[in-house]
Amino acid sequence: MSEALIKHFAKKLIAWHGLDGRRGLPWQSVRDPYAVWVSEIMLQQTQVATVLERYPRFMKRFPTVNKLAAAPLDDVLAEWAGLGYYTRARNLHACANQVIKEFGGNFPRDPILLEQLKGIGRSTAGAIAAFAFHERAPILDANVKRILARLFGIEGAIQEKSVNDQLWLLAQELLPKSPTDMPVYTQALMDFGATWCTSRKPVCMSGTKKCPFAKACQANLSDQVLLLPRKPIKAKSPEFDCDMLLLRHGNSVLLQKRPEKAIWGGLWSLPESVWRAKEKNLASHSEKAKVNLTAKELFKLVLPNQKTLTTLKASEPIKPGSEIKHVFTHRRLWMQIWHVSSSSATPFSGADFKWVSLHQLGKYGLPQPIKVLLQGLSLTRDDDLKN
Template sequence: MSRQANRATAATAGQPRKRRATRATPCPPVSTCDASNVIPERLLEWFDRHGRHDLPWQHPRTPYRVWLSEVMLQQTQVSVVIDYFNRFVTALPDLPALAAAPQDQVLALWSGLGYYTRARHLHTAAKLCMERHAGELPRDIDALLALPGIGRSTAGAILSQSWNDPAPILDGNVKRVLCRVFGIAGWPGTPAVEKQLWTIAETLLPRERPADWTQAQMDLGATVCTHANPDCKACPLREACVARAKGRTSELPAPRAAKPLPLREAHMLILRDGDGRVLLERRPPVGLWASLWSLPEQPDLEQSRRWYHRHFQSGFDHAQPLQPLLHGFSHYKLKIQPLVIAVNVERAVIADNGQLRWTTPAELSGLGLPAPVRKLLQEPKA
């Protein structure tokens, strides 16, 4: 991401520079190619011409903005993250602001990105930085790794892009590129393959322009060496690529062994009072959608009925079912059956408290809601 060949501090990282015209030189076949020199040279030349230089977290580039973008980009594409990033930094522009924010605000800003543990870890890490590091991200690999939600690759990306410190990364894009270029067999998530990839990533790390090198690797995997239909003709490493030479680009990296996803079912109650407010229930602090506000949920119709009658005197028999909603997670699929009920009589137990609250439509945008719940509440019939 850097604009300078030898940027020493983050203060100058976001400053634009004049790009020098560079001339690509042919790379000999991998058998005679000095990978540790040629691959960084070729990739950085390509990056100067074709890399992404105008992402919002690059201007200005601060440790906080780099960290936030890296956490958001875990398991999420850049095109999706940009709007969330801009909205997040507008509301919480720096680390102290994030640390001081209530959890509901953080989760609301994150709502829709999924993997909400990332947001909770981000919030907790900001508070720890206030306690341990004077309100700043530490410029130390071990101190970064001690913060929740920051693994080795994320720490390397923070160090290289914030301070131009040489540090390897190994996100999904980089794993794919290295597996193809070096012909690494096996699923990259296994410890043995990952260890091999880390060794390669460390070997390739150039002495100069580590920030640009980090971004160049990610850009190549995201825009050229893609999961499906890689554009090998446009790849600066095509002559050194084992997968291309052996016709194995579709095979590498090896996929994880597929397992059929189990299907779970849940009933969600959309309860509205006479003022048009909807009843929300706080999720437990651990587990699925931890600490988010959601709709009252039970495994089946009968348990939903029992829950309803613990809080309301009548009305369940008039529940109107909506079209079921199927939502996918990494380990299973969830089939949600929504039931809409107009509530007229409220028991005292439903008064707003830490676990239940009546919420107006205008208040929904300020709360962290699971994506399928937000979708249900936006449906015209809901």
Template sequence: MSKALINTFAKKLIAWHGVSGRSGLPWQNNRDPYAVWVSEIMLQQTQVATVLERYPRFMKRFPTVKKLAVADIDGVLAEWAGLGYYSRARNLHACAQAVVTDFAGKFPSDPLLLEQLKGIGRSTAGAIAAFAFHERAPILDANVKRILARLFAIEGAIQDKVVNDRLWALAKELLPTSPQDMPVYTQALMDFGATWCTARKPVCLTGEKKCPFIKECQANLSDQVLLLPQKTVKAKSPEFDCNMLLIRSGNSVLLQKRPSKAIWGSLWSLPESAWTPKAPADAGVHMSVKALFALTLPGEKSSAHMKLCKALEKIEEIKHVFTHRRLWMHIWQTSSVKELQFANPDLKWVSLSQLGRYGLPQPIKILLQGLSLARGDDLEN
């Protein structure tokens, strides 16, 4: 391993950032740990362009950790709608409450203490400590792993613990000696991986720009740029079917709050059946109201309910791709002459005009938005 590169890496990277790094992002040059934390969580698995739009809106609604801590979880999830990976929003809310309760509303500067908070992993803790408190704490997100694996020809799947531990040790060794350089160095690492040392089109292979490490990068010198870092081969994602009940009464629709630990946890969605392995495309063309109620509203005494419902119609088939699975949602619509009463407290009638106050899974939000627009309502209220 090149000691010369280790000794000069931080200085070269900071110099590169002064010329080619990103600037003007709303979360940059901010030492407020709350603002840094929100941006770091939001940027996880979300495109920067999307965060540029949603981050200012979130910060306007929840400007301080105390405001977020006392907010209703439904309001937080509603504000997060469309960003995906909703456990991040639930963890934000829980973390804010812990900061207020356990740390008097002030984020700790120690990365080890930050790591103990809900939803904050080692890399995020390092980013918060570096940006907000100038702590010499390393980060190791996917971009940084790619940079280091290429520069130093780190072989082995990055998911392996031995490889991951080696990358963490290297990330710590590369830190600048001056704590005052930590914010720009950390931002430079993120920018270099996001814009130059990218997964599929790194600048060293395009010839458009000259990488500052082109003569030292072991992957470049050995023609392995696109081969590093190594990843384990993913198995094909399993596919599932589920039936969903869209029951309307006048200007309202029946929603059900999902379990907190389920996919789309704590969001409001349509009552749904259990997921089953994907069936042939022509299966499930017909469904009775009785059968659908039994599948989507188990435990409810539905005989009286069914008498009040009109004919059932399959109106939509929605495919949604999760990280590790694919779901085909079969939407069945009926209507009721009045708002039926159910024993389950997680079932609730919600006016189409008030849907914007609830956190909804994105495909369900789009579906209901179509109903709302047809009625002239505003889902964003």
């Protein structure tokens, strides 16, 4: 029963793709390993709809692996801004340089070698090898895990190594015999998981479409489709708050480069205080403390190693501006924005500070909520006349 399924799976899936697969995605029409690689990295944990807009833009700006490798990391991060998981952008840049130095500018076709490159794990290596080189290498992303767990009724917790190993073995076993089928097969797997064997509303539960595997799928036969694959219970993400300084001189704002190994690593943001655990039951505590904050106190919070600006009235209380809530995968953050005007664009010591015109924000990689905040600022009339 299971053997018949394994034997005919690839053919049936490719046949399904011929009728109901996704078409016209910009990265489907390319076989240039560089173009394939960029699309695979960009699509990691990122929706197709999002990548649809950003992929052509990225390829236009960095059309070859040489152009990408030669570009400043800051430019790559700026282009990546808004996509999240910024380690991907750093690894992308590092990987481009690896490909040039270690492989003469050409991506290797062996998935074992691909996996040794920065930011390329086993699944992405398999996808690149399959799409760009027709290698018989499996992928195992969330789509494939879900499909296999359901088809074969795998009930073990998905995070366990033994279960993961079992899934990889299955993925390998199911590959089509012919290498020339690898691109369409791999695409079909992703499409089937993304559009038919979905997490919440699989077509087998709706009744309007007929799943080609309905009669063989263990989860379907035992009415366990929505229960597989089993996932771990996630703890509630902790909450934090912090203060951020929006220091403005005319149409320029002070930006600070964030450390690489952190949230929003390597992006340009506003100077911020350390994150404090949010005290839920003392909602009034932080509010009260904020109302009478002076410029001097604020600067000590967000720029502890800098001298207070002489151009400010240090002891004058400043009023809190907007508070922004931002949800990450593992944290929730409340950012208290403090608007302060400076009579001059006083330089700060250190290369991680920069005064940036509001007109030039697009050239910098900013965290999405900060970008939205700064874009919402109104320009002063003086600069409006100038520009």
